[in-house]
Structures are given as C-alpha cells and as structure tokens.
Amino acid sequence: MPITLNPYLNFRGTAREALEFYHAIFGGTLNISTFADYQASEDPAEADLVMHGQIDGPGLTIMAADVPAHMDYQGISGVSVSISGDDDATIRGYWDGLAEGGTVVQPLEVAPWGDAFGMLVDRFGASWLVNISGTAA
Structure with missing residues (x-):
C-alpha cells in the first residue's frame, strides 16, 4: 500500500454536512460511517x-469526523488544507465552491511569484490555500 498524507478534519455535529459539501465540490466517492454503525456512541x-467519513477523488483524499460532546473540541484552527496544480479551470471551480458561504482572506489572484494564489475559510471553519501554477502575470 502506498503512503498517503491527507487532511482529517474534525467537526462538532456538522461532519456529514461538510463532507457532502466537499463531495459536491471535488467529486469522487463519499463513504460515511456513523457511531451507531460501530455501536460506539456513548x-x-x-x-x-459521523465516526468516520472519507472522500476519495481524483488526486485527493479528505477524511472527517464529528467529535462527541464528551470530548474536548477547539474547532478547526492552526492548519490549512492546500490545493495546488496547473489545471486552472478545475482549481478555480474548487475555489468558487469552497468560497460559497465562506470568507475570502486573500482573493485568488496573481501573486508576486507568478502563480494565482488565494486563501479562504470555508463555511465550516476549515482554512484553504489555493495555488494555480503557471498563471501568466
């Protein structure tokens, strides 16, 4: 099995909605298991x-879960999910989808290094960095 590094996002009661939102943006296959599915709910x-949810799409894997009330939850902070590549139309589509209902921190525009770059926080509180390489100034 190849080694994979991917984000695992935690939510407080909104993991299913977030996963469905991300699935609509990125496509791929969405699988969701609940705490009831594993008799793991206190x-x-x-x-x-959601005890475990996973999206497997072209070039990406996103995992997510709900944090039960008896466990500490500080929200999503201190980390950003990064999307980068040279497929301008596809990545701009991801940007537009993620920005819906979210907050654009840095508009997606040509950066000093010549790529298009932007930052946003989606409507679920996850921070995203988006970089489209090869964009002409």
Whole structure:
C-alpha cells in the first residue's frame, strides 16, 4: 500500500454536512460511517454523528469526523488544507465552491511569484490555500 498524507478534519455535529459539501465540490466517492454503525456512541443522541467519513477523488483524499460532546473540541484552527496544480479551470471551480458561504482572506489572484494564489475559510471553519501554477502575470 502506498503512503498517503491527507487532511482529517474534525467537526462538532456538522461532519456529514461538510463532507457532502466537499463531495459536491471535488467529486469522487463519499463513504460515511456513523457511531451507531460501530455501536460506539456513548450518547444515543449522537448515534447518527459521523465516526468516520472519507472522500476519495481524483488526486485527493479528505477524511472527517464529528467529535462527541464528551470530548474536548477547539474547532478547526492552526492548519490549512492546500490545493495546488496547473489545471486552472478545475482549481478555480474548487475555489468558487469552497468560497460559497465562506470568507475570502486573500482573493485568488496573481501573486508576486507568478502563480494565482488565494486563501479562504470555508463555511465550516476549515482554512484553504489555493495555488494555480503557471498563471501568466
């Protein structure tokens, strides 16, 4: 099995909505397992929360889960998910999707190094860095 490094995002009760949002943007295959699926819920009210969700798409894997109420949760902070490549149309489509309902921190525009670069926080609180290489100034 090849080694894979990918983001694993944690949410408080919104993992399913976030995964469905990301799936609509990136495509691929979405699989979701709940705490009930593994009889792992300490609180019956949390049985339908996401214990593990995963999107496998072209060139990406995103995993996510809900943090149960009995566990500490500080939100998503201190890390950004980075998307980079040279497929301008595809990556701009990702940018537009992620920006919907989110906050653009740095518009996606030509940066001093010649690539298009932007930063945003999506509507679920995840930070994204987007870089499109080879963009002419």
